[in-house]
Amino acid sequence: MVANSGTAAGDGRFRPLNEPSPAAVEATPRGAPKAMLWRGTYRRVVAVHDTWRIDDEWWRDEIARRYFVVELEGGRRLTIFHDLVRDLWYQQAYDAPKAGAPMGRKRAG
Amino acid sequence: MQVACLLVADFLVALARRDDPSLRGQPVIVGGSPEEHAAVVACSPEAVAAGVGIGTTLRRALALCPKAVFLPHREGVAAEAAGALLDLLRLYSPAVEAIAPGHAHLDIHGLAEMARMDDAAYLRDLQESAENASGLPVSLAAADTVFAAHAAATVQARGAMLVHAGEARAFLGRLPVEVLPVSPLMHQRLRLFGLNWLGQVAELTFSAMQAQFGREGARAWELANGRDDARIVPRPEEVRVSEELELPAPAALSEPLIAGTRALLLRALEHREIKGHSLRRLDWRLGLESGEQLGRRCVFREPTNDAARMLFALQPKIERLQLPAAAVSVGVTLSGLCSEYGHQANLWQVGPRRHRELLEAVEQLNTRVGGPQVFRIVEVQGWSRIPERQLGMVAFGP
Numbered sequence: 022m023v024a025n026s027g028t029a030a031g032d033g034r035f036r037p038l039n040e041p042s043p044a045a046v047e048a049t050p051r052g053a054p055k056a057m058l059w060r061g062t063y064r065r066v067v068a069v070h071d072t073w074r075i076d077d078e079w080w081r082d083e084i085a086r087r088y089f090v091v092e093l094e095g096g097r098r099l100t101i102f103h104d105l106v107r108d109l110w111y112q113q114a115y116d117a118p119k120a121g122a123p124m125g126r127k128r129a130g
Numbered sequence: 131m132q133v134a135c136l137l138v139a140d141f142l143v144a145l146a147r148r149d150d151p152s153l154r155g156q157p158v159i160v161g162g163s164p165e166e167h168a169a170v171v172a173c174s175p176e177a178v179a180a181g182v183g184i185g186t187t188l189r190r191a192l193a194l195c196p197k198a199v200f201l202p203h204r205e206g207v208a209a210e211a212a213g214a215l216l217d218l219l220r221l222y223s224p225a226v227e228a229i230a231p232g233h234a235h236l237d238i239h240g241l242a243e244m245a246r247m248d249d250a251a252y253l254r255d256l257q258e259s260a261e262n263a264s265g266l267p268v269s270l271a272a273a274d275t276v277f278a279a280h281a282a283a284t285v286q287a288r289g290a291m292l293v294h295a296g297e298a299r300a301f302l303g304r305l306p307v308e309v310l311p312v313s314p315l316m317h318q319r320l321r322l323f324g325l326n327w328l329g330q331v332a333e334l335t336f337s338a339m340q341a342q343f344g345r346e347g348a349r350a351w352e353l354a355n356g357r358d359d360a361r362i363v364p365r366p367e368e369v370r371v372s373e374e375l376e377l378p379a380p381a382a383l384s385e386p387l388i389a390g391t392r393a394l395l396l397r398a399l400e401h402r403e404i405k406g407h408s409l410r411r412l413d414w415r416l417g418l419e420s421g422e423q424l425g426r427r428c429v430f431r432e433p434t435n436d437a438a439r440m441l442f443a444l445q446p447k448i449e450r451l452q453l454p455a456a457a458v459s460v461g462v463t464l465s466g467l468c469s470e471y472g473h474q475a476n477l478w479q480v481g482p483r484r485h486r487e488l489l490e491a492v493e494q495l496n497t498r499v500g501g502p503q504v505f506r507i508v509e510v511q512g513w514s515r516i517p518e519r520q521l522g523m524v525a526f527g528p
Contacts, residue, residue, distance in 0.1 A: 034502055034524065035522055035523070035524055035525070036522065036523040037518050037522055038507060038518070038521040038522055038523050039517050039518050039520070040518050041518065075516065077515060084516060113517055113518070116517065116520065
């Protein structure tokens with residue numbers, strides 16, 4: 022990791038990384054993904070390997086997301102999440118936060 | 131028959147006895163001399179009977195078996211002998227899998243018919259060829275499954291054996307549980323339960339074996355019942371380059387040996403097959419006036435194609451040698467070809483001059499395209515559970 026250079030912020034000098042990208046997902050009535058549009062084709066979700074939920078910043082712009090690590094037909098694994106506030110689906114790579122995070126990930130029972 | 135297993139039991143010991151027939155019948159321990167801080171690499175059944183095992187320290191091995199003959203581990207010689215056996219097997223079968231030195235599995239489906247021989251005659255021919263070529267006692271067995279072939283090769287000291295289709299279960303039933311490829315602890319546990327033969331294991335139910343012994347028990351049950359879906363996995367033939375030279379006069383000092391080795395390495399590195407590639411392994415061998423061969427092996431931590439670096443790693447081993455006779459020839463074999471040619475340096479960890487050049491290049495690019503084009507990834511809120519808050523990109527620049 023690179024140390025903070027102290028460079029002044031300016032137009033275009035800071036960009037976010039790993040922003041979620043919209044995804045077309047078909048879900049069951051209970052909210053589990055069952056198919057996803059991937060490279061122009063709807064592919065069935067053959068397995069959900071992990072799922073968890075994060076809730077944060079309720080005091081301002083509420084964030085409530087349920088994440089899924091899914092495996093599509095053909096073996097591709099992706100991390101997607103359902104934005105529970107806006108009822109939209111997104112795809113996003115997920116890394117566990119570093120030690121010292123205020124609360125751990127809550128896994129679905 | 132589908133699969134054959136070729137096995138030279140106690141390969142290193144068999145190699146030593148081939149080179150010195152007077153060692154037959156004597157306890158032999160391979161690994162070095164008892165004064166060395168090393169462990170037993172291989173030992174003969176006579177030494178095993180005295181309590182010596184692989185991994186026993188040499189000092190303890192001496193205490194357990196004082197009459198044993200202690201021999202150095204000649205890695206280069208062993209590798210060459212094992213390689214020669216594999217080369218012979220590849221003449222007989224297109225799919226040969228090397229399991230360990232002196233132990234290989236080969237696919238022989240249909241090969242006897244192609245040679246217009248019956249299965250037994252084909253096996254005998256292969257076994258005799260391997261014995262004649264290597265001078266080692268070879269056990270060769272064939273069956274429909276890898277495990278049955280391997281078990282059959284294990285139970286005989288030498289010769290050829292064929293386990294006919296349909297007879298595998300009955301054949302395996304008579305074998306001791308030690309032929310199962312499970313941990314030694316599992317063997318002990320089977321014995322403690324009174325399960326001494328594979329036939330007894332096969333008679334139990336699968337669920338009982340799995341419940342008592344877990345995954346190893348399930349595997350043992352399948353193998354005892356002749357169910358083995360293992361396949362031969364041949365590895366691609368390794369590229370090896372060898373060079374030899376006869377010394378102008380017998381040499382007992384290290385300097386001429388080092389000089390000769392340097393010349394050999396430079397010559398070997400010019401070979402078309404390895405030019406431009408880095409290598410991981412160097413096998414060095416010395417032919418002595420007495421007819422004996424000494425060998426040493428170097429495996430480089432980082433692949434290299436620099437003769438000076440190879441010699442730097444090998445030189446201490448040459449200087450430590452105590453030759454029983456003068457050396458008359460030197461040879462090297464280079465192998466372990468890698469595609470790696472060099473190391474990718476870190477773009478950001480360069481000297482001040484290169485750093486200034488980098489900044490200039492980035493500024494030129496930004497001006498040409500408009501706006502920052504090169505960014506550094508920085509940690510913003512590494513502790514955040516929201517992924518897009520953890521990292522960010524900051525424009526690279528002064």
